[in-house]
Amino acid sequence: MVDLEPRRTDATEEAVADVTVRAREFEAEVVAVESVMLDSTLITVRAPNGLASQVRAGQFVDVLCRVDGSYDPLLRRPYSVYRADPSAETLTLLVRPYGRGSQWLAAQGVGTTLDVLGPLGNGFSVAPRSRNLLMLAGGVGAAPLVLLSDHALADGRNVTYLMGAATAEALLPAGQLPSDVEYVVATDDGSRGHRGFVTDLLPEYLRWADQVFACGPGPMFRSLRDVSRAHRVGGKPRVQVSVERGMACGLGACLGCVVETRQGLQTSCVQGPVYDMDDLVW
Numbered sequence: 001m002v003d004l005e006p007r008r009t010d011a012t013e014e015a016v017a018d019v020t021v022r023a024r025e026f027e028a029e030v031v032a033v034e035s036v037m038l039d040s041t042l043i044t045v046r047a048p049n050g051l052a053s054q055v056r057a058g059q060f061v062d063v064l065c066r067v068d069g070s071y072d073p074l075l076r077r078p079y080s081v082y083r084a085d086p087s088a089e090t091l092t093l094l095v096r097p098y099g100r101g102s103q104w105l106a107a108q109g110v111g112t113t114l115d116v117l118g119p120l121g122n123g124f125s126v127a128p129r130s131r132n133l134l135m136l137a138g139g140v141g142a143a144p145l146v147l148l149s150d151h152a153l154a155d156g157r158n159v160t161y162l163m164g165a166a167t168a169e170a171l172l173p174a175g176q177l178p179s180d181v182e183y184v185v186a187t188d189d190g191s192r193g194h195r196g197f198v199t200d201l202l203p204e205y206l207r208w209a210d211q212v213f214a215c216g217p218g219p220m221f222r223s224l225r226d227v228s229r230a231h232r233v234g235g236k237p238r239v240q241v242s243v244e245r246g247m248a249c250g251l252g253a254c255l256g257c258v259v260e261t262r263q264g265l266q267t268s269c270v271q272g273p274v275y276d277m278d279d280l281v282w
């Protein structure tokens with residue numbers, strides 16, 4: 001039975017204690033800015049010692065999106081780590097302008113200093129024996145799967161990256177992915193790749209994949225769940241999804257980002273944002 005009371009379990013207490021040890025607040029100088037995917041921006045910031053080599057794909061950072069001395073907007077905004085470069089000691093974020101915070105962040109230029117908290121969250125888990133990894137991305141959900149692809153290739157695994165968007169301009173340019181990644185796209189209007197939903201492509205790849213990793217909008221997840229039900233055998237391949245909830249604190253304190261799982265209600269900022277799809281109650 002699902003625990004409907006969003007209270008702190010021992011596991012949550014441990015996870016919160018762990019995240020407060022691992023997470024750090026740091027000042028990050030913007031060192032590069034690049035337009036990508038229609039209206040989005042890649043922002044590369046300097047990261048403190050060792051962080052770029054420690055961050056796990058699927059983890060995120062919480063960024064203060066306001067000028068020094070202002071309290072508006074009050075709350076930090078969460079962003080997945082899109083790329084981490086240990087040699088340059090940088091992290092890159094993919095920012096789509098939705099509202100005040102993200103518009104402010106996307107407008108920052110080289111030389112600006114950002115107040116960043118992180119890395120936060122659990123990140124994706126790749127099983128040691130998994131050779132073939134299938135990514136499924138929609139919109140800015142592309143971000144954590146780019147870092148996961150980088151790490152997977154460095155470990156000698158095979159990556160196929162499926163991405164869907166409304167039009168060709170809204171897709172991640174192929175040049176953003178390592179050349180060893182097989183990149184397959186779908187667009188609603190057929191301007192590039194398959195005409196239709198990216199999840200239409202799944203049946204062809206599910207038998208090849210040892211694991212599937214997905215990040216994108218709600219309708220994509222619902223379609224992923226339906227296609228998986230019809231095409232997975234014995235729950236294989238396992239599917240991990242990164243969920244996106246509004247996050248006020250990012251540290252497990254406000255309980256604003258709770259998701260319902262088979263183990264009860266969990267704070268997705270600490271115990272997520274990555275979940276085994278079959279553990280989610282939806």
Ligand SMILES: Cc1cc2nc3c(=O)[nH]c(=O)nc-3n(C[C@H](O)[C@H](O)[C@H](O)COP(=O)(O)OP(=O)(O)OC[C@H]3O[C@@H](n4cnc5c(N)ncnc54)[C@H](O)[C@@H]3O)c2cc1C
Pocket residue numbers: 060073077078079080081093094095096097098099100101102103140143144243244245246247273
């Ligand atoms: C774990 C996690 C990782 C994330 N990673 C990324 C990332 O890599 N890149 C990225 O661009 N965003 C990412 N997001 C979403 C990002 O945090 C929000 O877009 C941002 O907080 C919006 O803040 P805002 O002040 O601009 O918008 P607000 O002023 O808070 O909202 C303005 C309007 O936009 C709508 N809105 C806000 N966010 C979204 C959204 N994501 N989708 C659709 N409508 C939205 C709101 O409902 C509201 O109507 C992530 C979110 C989470 C939880």
Ligand code: FES
Pocket residue numbers: 246247248249250251252253254255256257258267268269270
């Ligand atoms: S954002 Fe506050 S508990 Fe998750």
